[in-house]
Amino acid sequence: MYIETEYFGRIEISDDDIMTFPEGIPGFEELKRFTLLSIGEDFVNFFLLQSVDRPEISFIVTDPFVIYNGYEVHIEDDDLELLGITSPDTVLTLAIAVIPEDPKDIRVNLKAPVIINVDKKLGKQILQQNESLPIRYYLNRS
């Protein structure tokens, strides 16, 4: 099928590329279908989580385990069930980035990673109880 995207215009994806977020994403609860796109070879660790239904809604996401040493994710039983997760091998964890013009303000949300069961193509942004994880983890500040 073809979908419209803000960054790439009209692109073709297959039904297999569509992931369902049964609860949407906080702030966008009505959007249940997303697809993960590469944003180009130059952006090795970053991907675009694109809404299938709203071209202008997409999130740049990255692998939190790469940017934050010792990152851990905890998924409660009801979420394991919601996402049909039975093995850690099928879990893809992504953190949503906010990318303003000033590189100093580029940040990643480590508190609420997007968890995807790549097997069943089900996803949810899951708030972590861990108090030490920041909602805004700045990549270019130290």
Added chain:
Amino acid sequence: MIGHDIEISLIDIQGDQVRLGIKAPKSIAVHRKEIYEEIIRENRLATMNSLAGIAKLKKHTENGAEDKEGGGKN
């Protein structure tokens, strides 16, 4: 009590500040509303990324490019 397994207790009152304790089974996520609202706020901002900012991301990815899981398709 809420239902039979969620217990709310008053821990402390100081002036106009009230501290509540919430005891709930592990399977029930308890989050402060402010945190949830902040997540929503960051999510909204995340959909308004700057193209100029994204161009600058390149620099960032040149270093930490070890391995990655999953991957996208065009």
